Amino acid sequence: MHYPGKYTVEEETIFVIKKNSLTLLTLPVELVYRILDHLDIPIILLSAYGVCTRLNTIIDTYPRYKVCTKLTLRYKNIVDENLKYLANSLKMNTSFKELDFANNKIGDNGVKYLTDALQADMILEILNLYGNKISDEGVKHIADILKTNTTLTKLNLTDNKIGDEGAQYLADALKVNTTLKTLLLNTNTIGVQGAQCLAKTLEINTTLIDLSLNANEVGAQGAQYIANALKTNTTLTELHLGWAKIGQQGAQYFADALEINTTLIELDLGGNAITDRGALFLGNALQINTTLKILAVDMNKLSARAKRYLDQLSKTIPRKIFFHDHDDHSFIDKSTSSMWNNGHYSLSGASTSSMWNDHHRSFSNALTSSMWNEDWNHATDDSTECWL
16 A cells, blocks of 8 residues: 655655556646656656656657766666666667666676667767676677777676676677777686687777776786787786786786886786785886886785885885785875775775776775775766766
8 A cells, every 4th residue: 555655756756657657648748747857867767667658758758868878777676677678768868878787687688688779879988787697698799789889988897707708709899899998897707718818809909998807717827818918019008907816927927018018007916916026026027117107916925025125116216006915004105095995905096087987996905896886876966967
């Protein structure tokens, strides 16, 4: 039973809409618009869209919806069937520049519905599918879109179920894609083969500037493939391989690459069990390399001696070198202490100019999920931005 007075205005409005769906068949369009004015765009799509065909048509032509440029539907428990209906509405709206479906359950089938809806879209720039149980099968649909899309610049596929096969699909797409600049694949299951596929793409692609593979199964061999690609790649400026199990050997591969590479600005190798010898290799490389500005080797297996070496090196080059552990406060000075937040170090404090709101910096706390969720919740006060 519905009890008036115990619900918000939005809940009351949705209740009235669903209860009076027959009335909506004859209600003047302008009056329906006035009813919709009481609802946020996400609520309209999730609760009112699909009530009846006429209401769907009215929503598709609703002025406030037609000029909406950002749609945020995070933590809405959206599954593939929801996307099946939402896709119809997305096909009618060509004004979206950013879609944020983070932390739902859309899965592979939901991705198919979404990509089908985006086939004709030539405006979308940012797509966030963080934490949506997407596997290699779903990634294939996304990769197919990337082969022809000319507007998407940022794609977030963090915290899904993407393995080597999915990485290969994306790598093949990026060989022909000329617009994607940021690709986030943190917290998946990409291994050596996937890393090799992405590395081959880095030898060809001239657009991607930011690649994040934190918390994958890259290993030392995968690190070698990527490091070798950096010797010829001239566009990538940010590479994140924190907690990727590259170890001591992987650090040496990247040290060798840094002696040749002239474009990389940020390199994150935190949490990779790198020892003193790896720190020495990287330190020596920094004395040759003149372009890398930020190196993160925090949460590794460095002795106090190695940390003193890196600390001194960061002052003489000078570069930003981060090497602290959670309980290591002896090297924190005024220039870095502000970047410690609730005990979790983040490289985002070091370089914010090149970041977008949802970024993915240092893995010193190995908690990309909480870092991303916090950053993506920062929405600007924009009348064309539709979020919850």
